[in-house]
Amino acid sequence: MKLKNKLIAISIIAMSLFAVTGCSNNKSANENDYERNATLTSTTLSDVIYDSSKEINKGPTKTYGKVAYITIDDGPSEYNDEMVKILKDNNVNATFFMVDGNMKAFPEQVKNTLKQGNAIGFHSVTHDIHKLYKTDMSAKEEFDVCQETFKSITGETSDLIRLPFGSKPYTSQASYDNIVNAGYKLWDWTLDSEDWKSTSSQLLSTIKKYAKGDEIVLLIHERKQTVAVLDDIIKYLKSEGYEILPIGQSQQEENYWNGKLGSQN
Ligand SMILES: [Zn+2]
Numbered sequence: 001m002k003l004k005n006k007l008i009a010i011s012i013i014a015m016s017l018f019a020v021t022g023c024s025n026n027k028s029a030n031e032n033d034y035e036r037n038a039t040l041t042s043t044t045l046s047d048v049i050y051d052s053s054k055e056i057n058k059g060p061t062k063t064y065g066k067v068a069y070i071t072i073d074d075g076p077s078e079y080n081d082e083m084v085k086i087l088k089d090n091n092v093n094a095t096f097f098m099v100d101g102n103m104k105a106f107p108e109q110v111k112n113t114l115k116q117g118n119a120i121g122f123h124s125v126t127h128d129i130h131k132l133y134k135t136d137m138s139a140k141e142e143f144d145v146c147q148e149t150f151k152s153i154t155g156e157t158s159d160l161i162r163l164p165f166g167s168k169p170y171t172s173q174a175s176y177d178n179i180v181n182a183g184y185k186l187w188d189w190t191l192d193s194e195d196w197k198s199t200s201s202q203l204l205s206t207i208k209k210y211a212k213g214d215e216i217v218l219l220i221h222e223r224k225q226t227v228a229v230l231d232d233i234i235k236y237l238k239s240e241g242y243e244i245l246p247i248g249q250s251q252q253e254e255n256y257w258n259g260k261l262g263s264q265n
Contacts, residue, residue: 068216068242070094070233071189073123073162074221076109082227084109084116090234092244095187097123097162107153114154119246121160121187123147126156129170132163136174139163140182159185159249168256174255185253189219190261196221200228207233211240217254217261230260 072083072094080096087094096113096174098120103110114120124132125142130140143161161184163171168188179186191210195203203225211218220226220233239246254260 022125023053028158035250041158057062066214066216066240066242068211068218068244069247070218070220070237070244071162071247073097073219073221074099074102074127077222079222079227080106080109080113082117083222083230084113086227086230086234087118088116088233090238090244091202092234093117093119093246094244095119095160095247097121097160097187098146098150099123099127100125100142100149103146103149103153110150114156117246119160119248120150120154120158121162121247122148122150122158123162124164127164129165131174133170133172136172137178139171139175140178140184143182143184148154159183160187160247160253161185162187166256168238184243185251186255186257187217187247187253188255188261189217191216192219195223195226198225200225204229204232204236208236211242216242244250 070087070092073096074098075083075098083094093116096118098110100122110120122143123146124139126132127146132142146161147157161179163186166188167176167186176186190213191207193203193206198206203220207218216237218232218233218237234244252260
């Protein structure tokens with residue numbers, strides 16, 4: 001009888017533990033961005049604890065780990081295939097902010113970027129600050145065009161956007177309001193790699209010098225010199241303890257207006 005009670009007690013404890021773990025995992029899957037979970041092959045207990053900590057501490061400072069969001073602007077381009085492959089080979093994903101005309105020119109790359117687990121957002125039609133801010137609705141309307149193009153290629157939608165040259169100082173309050181009210185999530189960056197005007201080695205040096213803090217939103221572009229050191233960039237960030245993640249659709253946006261970017265406010 002005693003032994004039987006003991007066995008029952010052990011069973012109850014085991015079942016409770018299973019229930020708690022299962023519940024935490026469900027919570028993680030529901031409340032964190034779905035792309036991240038879609039790319040996870042397994043969820044460890046430390047992931048669950050870490051995810052919970054992110055929900056509690058919604059600010060930019062994190063206590064349980066360092067995160068780097070690699071964001072890649074201006075594509076897709078002839079360099080897209082290789083960048084996606086390098087990310088895949090390193091078992092990480094990035095966020096690609098794509099220009100409308102380039103999505104039309106490289107539709108297979110749009111599909112493949114998404115298929116490999118990366119996030120895709122929009123980066124305007126004109127990439128021209130004079131046209132983007134011609135009226136207070138122009139920028140918002142450019143993102144609507146991107147959305148249509150993306151939907152026609154992939155059947156999906158995205159709310160993630162990045163304004164060419166950042167959301168300050170060019171964007172007016174009215175333009176910003178129209179973008180936000182349309183439901184778009186505007187992302188700026190914490191670290192501009194300036195890769196467009198750098199050699200590969202200069203680019204890598206810049207990142208090694210300035211990639212600091214608990215969270216990095218790194219801005220790079222689909223450029224030849226960037227592709228050449230993308231593998232090194234990823235390996236460096238990993239060696240510094242960063243978890244490299246794509247931006248999630250349900251994630252709180254971080255930009256120069258809402259005070260969520262620590263280093264440039
Ligand atoms: Zn750009």
